[in-house]
Amino acid sequence: MSSFNVELKKVVDDSYEIEIGYELSNQLVEDLEKGLVGKIKRFAVITDSNVRDLYAKPICEKLIHSGFLVDMFVFPAGEKSKTRETKAKLEDAMLEKGYRRDCCVIAIGGGVVSDIAGFLAGTYGRGVPFINYATTLLAAADASIGGKTAVDTPLATNLIGLFNQPKKVYIDIACWKTLPDRQMRSGMAETIKHACMASMDMFEFIEENLDDIMNFKKFACEYITENNCNIKYQVVMKDEKESGLREILNLGHTVGRAIETVSEYKLLHGEALAIGMAAEVLLSARLGYMSEEEAQRVIDLYKKTGLPTEIPDYIDREELVHKLYTDKKVRDGKLRFVLQKGIGDIVEYTPGVYARPIEEDLAREIIMEL
């Protein structure tokens, strides 16, 4: 018996820039002309059926006008498309058009587009560069930092995928104007969560400037976007492979995800999250981590944003309690919640541990009240 050592230690630099602004398509073209992805001249633009005509087509035209080789690959809009089958169809279409390894993928759309396109880029020819042009608030708030990409399968959401960092992210706030109102509000749920988790200043800003945000005013939208990026970055940068700190992003998600599932996705993710945040602030207040007033202030901001903060009647609350046990934070059969300390801070339960064990009875009590 003998053995052979393969030494593969190296420095990897996945750094990238996030550009935040109004109408960034010219900036994208300019960046590519300046060599953002080196000498690559061939681009696969991946988008969905809603975003195609609104934003993807005009961007493709600009790129073609600048002499790049561009094809657009479109799939039907919606979470239902976020599957291995859609990925395979897109791959086949790219292969059919002769795409090999000297290409770059550009995702234009929301979180569904960037999740599929980022995953696809990571495995196409064992990895080609990808660029993310985010057109929803949720993609801006959440999906543009962390490098998570994934698809859903019949038995699990977001479990098959990759960590794959884009070469650059464009957050085009001008795109939000065409977002369905419900989508925009739903995206605000994560934004408010970020504020609750990490910044009283941001929370107060949203309280005071909610109308400006909902009317897509430049300053207010850029402010929340920069803060969203900054907060998510602080968390995931310190914990790129998901050990402890990243758990705090789960604030509101223990109850939120369970409600989303039990509602059979009648509630959007952000709507379910808003209810989950209401549950979690009540729990935090009950345990003395925040005052009743602070809890109410959080609930009021969600309400003002037009998001639900009560469990809809059609949801079976016992089923909901039961569903809590499918949460990935559950350990040794015990529920665990991330909790707020006042507004803008998180409870560190023991050093490096942010999810606190919670008795089922207490969780049930809160759920019955809500």
Place this chain on the structure above:
Amino acid sequence: MSSFNVELKKVVDDSYEIEIGYELSNQLVEDLEKGLVGKIKRFAVITDSNVRDLYAKPICEKLIHSGFLVDMFVFPAGEKSKTRETKAKLEDAMLEKGYRRDCCVIAIGGGVVSDIAGFLAGTYGRGVPFINYATTLLAAADASIGGKTAVDTPLATNLIGLFNQPKKVYIDIACWKTLPDRQMRSGMAETIKHACMASMDMFEFIEENLDDIMNFKKFACEYITENNCNIKYQVVMKDEKESGLREILNLGHTVGRAIETVSEYKLLHGEALAIGMAAEVLLSARLGYMSEEEAQRVIDLYKKTGLPTEIPDYIDREELVHKLYTDKKVRDGKLRFVLQKGIGDIVEYTPGVYARPIEEDLAREIIMEL
């Protein structure tokens, strides 16, 4: 417009050990007990229908006996199974059994198993560790270094996949005894290619010890395995992302791959490679990079190994010439070949460039002679 910089520079250590020997299953169990993959206790053994009873089952039993949680996931043997669909079926079976992110994949089998299992592990839960227990000479000679994993699609072989390094590779020479003779000889084709490319000592060793190798004698098999690993390592370590040097691994493959395709896979990869090597040494000799005697010596060794060195009659030679243009080394419509300098060295055409442009007429001439 404002911008935000995501800094993601870090040191990554993908180093791993290759264990080479006879019957390594106890070693595997011991390594896992000693914490090769940390605290993970749950293992998904991926194998094919031929290797299942021969090696995978006994290894699973040993692991279970040692207290690990183990399930076996089996797919039908053969290259035809190396698809996205097989990967998806395996993923669904693992999800069904409750596998989440705290598991490790063990590939037991040849190159098809390690390609699928390595790719699957790289995207399961955005990446779980994987271990490779190689049971074929080809997997030992070629697939255990470089980190390439992939599946085939209707329009391309090995194009959808990942670079994913295993935590450890076991090359169990005892397994070769049950390999079909044709598979064993086919595996020798890459081994001889490695010698031609980089080591006259290894070439002479194979000439002198071919019987010992084909009779699975410990010393001879370990010798070629170590040399295979060493040579491939030297090449891919210096060029992990496939720029220049890795091209030399294509020695013999320009004609080889074309023959494999035109034969409609009647020829095994190694058989087609042997013919490709014959073509390439003739070309090298014609261009003065090696003597006629050296070229003949290479051809003789392939013959002695029981591999074909002539183009079978059923192959249309004009179609073959045509097929050469689908080679990935083709640039600006010109054929490019990697060529040998004597035995044990490679022609460096210009600094850092190893694939030399070849006129179609010359390529045709060689193909017509062969």
